[in-house]
Amino acid sequence: MTLRFVAALAAAVLATSGPALAQDAATPEARTEAFAKLPYWPGFWVSEQYLQTTISGSAAPRPPGSPPLERLNGFDAPYNDEGKARQAEAARTRAGRRADGWGYPMMMDAATPFQVMITPEETMIVNAYGETRHIYTDGRPLPPAEDMWPTVWGTSIGHWEGDTLVIETVQVQMPYTYFHGGPVFSEEAKYTERMHLDGDRLVSEFTVEDPVTLTGPWSKTINHVREEGYDRMIQMDFSNDRTGQENGVNTIEPPADEQQAQ
């Protein structure tokens, strides 16, 4: 498949799906020009909270006196009665629970590195667990309500305001279900992110609005920094969570071969 063919194919797709960009990139040359105007955010990004995570699975302690970093776990969100009830239930059931991965929004506040792939039509954010966000920037609106349903990573559209990518994400399953350290927001929550490069940091400003669990908007800023030591993205599935619980204390479950023998 030649580059010319790919470009022509992309232009053909745009002509039917993205009126704003279809006009801007109706030709391969126009698309190349549109591409060149976009930011480039190479690197393997991790939340500053997790920079230099060791083989033990914990990040190095930050210097004494460092200001606390903001988190997306929702522990300090302004919950209403429903939110407080969900938080209480999460606190009761969190210990010993296994996870399926990070999910959204926690994959944006994680030690697992992600890459940001920017094209005129779409920005993709992909992490080492294979978790992928598709953020359509071709001018389309969100799909009709009947065409969406809650998923772990939600449905996203975005647009550029200068060098800032503004993302709107809806229809996210309650994040706590997928990852036990996630927030308890409802499927009605709307997540807005403003993402831009500030020197060596990729800054993401989050605002969550959720009429079901929150009394008002909740905003947090996550700084992503480049982790060293990677020559490529290596994706592996999430297949061996051996976290267990015994007498109220977490433990490591025996390996699968021993469990089968018991």
Added chain:
Amino acid sequence: MKFQVACAGAVALALASGPADAHHSFAMFDMSKEVTVSGTVKQFQWTNPHAYIQLMSKDAQGRDVEWSMEMGAPMYLYARGWRPRTLRAGMQITVKLNPLRNGRPGGVVRDVTDAAGKPIGTNR
């Protein structure tokens, strides 16, 4: 079995000041203790969300004990020079770890050395 329990005050103090745990709380491990275990690698599980070293060792009565030694996710190990074949079944190694609080033979790995005391991989 070479089994030493030592208070690692500096480690405990450092971790109490707020490490970021990647997948679950470190409350399941006694970070105030450091245990050294020598034995034979049974299996190196290069898996998400954690890698595990399954190590066969001997207890004080000479009985075989299988340890489950937890590490971070493979991507963190990769960034520090570890690979799936860094540890192979049959290798003689010594592992320093913070043990499980419930007394089971397991913990979270701090450092690994070979039979000659040479570091395997790095934790920096």
